[in-house]
Amino acid sequence: xxxxxxxxxxxxxxxxxDHLSFTVKPGEVTGFLGPNGAGKSTTMRMIVGxxxxxxxxxxxxxxxxxxxxxxxxxxxxxxDAKSVHPGRSAxxxxxxxxxxxxxxxxxxEQVLELAGLSSAAHKRVGAFSLGMGQRLGIAAALLGDPAVxxxxxxxxxxxxxxxxxxxxxxxxxxxxxxxxxxxxxxMTEMELIADHLVIIGRGRLLADxxxxxxxxxxxxxxxxxxxxxxxxxxxxxxxxxVAISSSNEEELVVHGRSAQxxxxxxxxxxxxxxxxxxxxxxxxxxxxxxxxxxxxxxxAPVGTxxxxxxxxxx
Numbered sequence: 001x002x003x004x005x006x007x008x009x010x011x012x013x014x015x016x017x018d019h020l021s022f023t024v025k026p027g028e029v030t031g032f033l034g035p036n037g038a039g040k041s042t043t044m045r046m047i048v049g050x051x052x053x054x055x056x057x058x059x060x061x062x063x064x065x066x067x068x069x070x071x072x073x074x075x076x077x078x079x080d081a082k083s084v085h086p087g088r089s090a091x092x093x094x095x096x097x098x099x100x101x102x103x104x105x106x107x108x109e110q111v112l113e114l115a116g117l118s119s120a121a122h123k124r125v126g127a128f129s130l131g132m133g134q135r136l137g138i139a140a141a142l143l144g145d146p147a148v149x150x151x152x153x154x155x156x157x158x159x160x161x162x163x164x165x166x167x168x169x170x171x172x173x174x175x176x177x178x179x180x181x182x183x184x185x186x187m188t189e190m191e192l193i194a195d196h197l198v199i200i201g202r203g204r205l206l207a208d209x210x211x212x213x214x215x216x217x218x219x220x221x222x223x224x225x226x227x228x229x230x231x232x233x234x235x236x237x238x239x240x241x242v243a244i245s246s247s248n249e250e251e252l253v254v255h256g257r258s259a260q261x262x263x264x265x266x267x268x269x270x271x272x273x274x275x276x277x278x279x280x281x282x283x284x285x286x287x288x289x290x291x292x293x294x295x296x297x298x299x300a301p302v303g304t305x306x307x308x309x310x311x312x313x314x
Contacts, residue, residue, distance in 0.1 A: 001179050006056030009042050016042045018203040024181045029174045031194035032183040035295045039203040040183050044152055048077050060148055072101045072144030078151045081137040086126025090117050090136050115139040130157030149180045167193050187284035201294025218286035222255040226275035233271050
């Protein structure tokens with residue numbers, strides 16, 4: 001388990017992390033999200049003692065990282081897949097880490113196989129692709145069979161098979177009772193894997209909630225209803241606080257009533273339905289709405305005059 005309490009980091013007069021408190025619990029994949037410059041990397045570095053907090057504290061399984069007698073057995077970390085000597089082989093890199101904790105050779109071979117790197121075990125890391133480097137970084141994080149896993153952008157550079165492997169791997173680790181903390185800008189992937197979300201902006205906590213609750217609080221997209229008697233259904237559903245829109249004569253999108261309520265009204269008035277689908281908002285949409293005021297740089301909309309001028313000039 002990771003516990004951060006009142007965690008702050010300042011560089012001169014610039015506050016990068018501002019009184020941040022959260023818990024990464026066993027048995028869950030916790031997605032750690034925020035715009036660029038939100039303080040995610042600094043927070044993750046403080047968790048493993050690479051940066052010292054200005055205020056507050058963060059512990060891994062009840063101890064500061066620096067106090068862990070065998071940190072590789074407590075928390076497996078991937079912060080930068082390129083932080084490996086390019087002249088070493090994958091096997092040599094992992095064996096060097098293993099020697100520091102008395103980890104046997106067979107465990108090195110196990111994690112290489114798990115990461116799909118057995119055939120490249122004795123190749124120089126400097127010749128690895130970005131995806132192979134990520135696989136090696138994940139293998140290193142798992143080397144000590146830790147109870148806590150901390151990964152920063154682990155699917156960067158991976159092909160679809162690799163992305164699926166990471167998704168299944170992390171879900172499996174959480175199912176074993178391990179605490180998994182994952183940072184990523186890929187919202188579609190995070191939506192598939194995360195159980196819980198910790199979202200920060202400008203160093204401050206914006207949300208600490210389950211994925212389902214976060215999307216629900218974002219408002220959802222109403223309920224899509226299709227019926228040959230859509231006009232009659234609109235009449236019986238109309239009420240203060242209920243908004244109904246339509247794109248054609250047989251479809252309605254209803255806000256302010258649940259799918260269950262709509263189904264009961266339709267049954268009561270004998271209105272046939274051939275679709276009744278709650279429309280949930282995506283994680284990406286909910287995230288963008290929450291962090292809109294925390295983004296450092298806002299891009300101009302596509303199709304602006306500047307783009308049009310450039311095209312004319314070309």
